[in-house]
Amino acid sequence: MDPSEAFAALSDPLRVDILRELATAHREPGVETVGFADLRKRVGVRDSGRFRYHLNELRDNFVRKADGGYRLTVTGVETVAAILAGTYTHGGSLGPEPIDSECSACDADAVAVYRDGRCAVTCENDHLLFGWTLPPAAAADATLPEVVSLTELYARQAIERALAGVCPKCSAPVDPRIAVEGDDAEPIDPPGLRVRCETCGGRLVGPVGFCLLVDPAVAAFYRRHDRPLDACHVWEPAFVADDGTVDVVERDPLRVAVEVTLDGDRLAVTVDESGRVSVREG
Ligand SMILES: [Zn+2]
Ligand SMILES: [Zn+2]
Structure with a gap:
């Protein structure tokens, strides 16, 4: 069953409640099936005709009648797990709302929004500062600032894994590369980090600076200047943020220099094609 069929079959919240209660009952020792009256009481519905109607709508696909009671089918069990993980729910949407950051391009307040499993940070002039996916289950019950920092954590971990040659989504091997042109052979200026997983189709697209974000020597340099990287967005x-810090110094093989300067101290950073x-100091 595809998600849209599942959505349709579960359009009434009462049906979702029935699946949830059955799942709860199955976790109790010795409970194989739940009788009609018992199930109706667990779900908390007085009107037995209405309850029977919705229960019947779930039969065959999600619920099976057996041994004088009802139990979940395999699809039913998987559907409850998916609902609890937030796969079939929107997971809530939050914002847009200003957050404690400014646009690097125009200094306007940064504004965050979380919708359809994606967190985006922009400014009122529509400069995109950051965009990344966060599973709805991870966003459940979180405030928007919490969702933003969780998404940043996800992004850092994904970048680290991708640079280590592991797909952040499916763990298959991937080849991270610094690209000077896109799939359409259009030049990318300045070059950017591109990772594409042949196994799951997952993609990671970002600036070369993402490679520095997870580099221990760069992190140590920022810490020495009292600006720990994990304390900023x-x-x-x-x-x-600044394309002007990136410079191609060699084409074949590709070598890109990134300027890192704090309080007049300079860190010479180069990034290779993968x-x-x-890092060299001075
Ligand atoms: Zn802006
Ligand atoms: Zn993958």
Whole structure:
């Protein structure tokens, strides 16, 4: 059954409640099936005709009648798990709402929004500062600022895994690369980080600065200057926000220099074609 059929079959919240109660009952020791009257009481519906109607709508696909009672089918069990994980729900949407950051391009307040499993940070002039997916289950019960920092955590982890050659989505091997042109052979200026998984189709697209974001030597440099990278938003460091910090120094093989300067101290950073970072101080 595809999600749209599941949506249709579960259009009434009462039906979702029935599946949930059956799942709860199955977790109790010794409970194989739940009788009609018992199930109706668990779900908390007085009108037995209405309850019977909705229960019947779930039969065959989600619920099976057996041994004088009802139990979940395999699809029913999987559907409850998916509902609890937020797969079939919108997971709530939050914002747009200003957050404690400014646009690097125009200094306007940054505004965050979470919708359809994606967190986006922009400014009122529509500059996109950051966009990343966050599973609805992870966003459940969180405030918008919490969703933003969770999404940043997800992004950092995904970048780290991708640069280590592991697909963040499915764990298949991937080849991270710094691209100077896109799939359509259009030049990318400045070059950017591109990771594409042949196994699951997952993609990661970002600035070269993402490679520096998860580099220990760059992190140590920022910490020494009292600006720990994990205390700022991922879109804020100049090496992420400012295209002007990125410079191609060699074409074949590709080597890109990224300017990192704090309080007049300079860190010489280069990134190779597969996103590996080399750091030299001075
Ligand atoms: Zn802006
Ligand atoms: Zn993958």
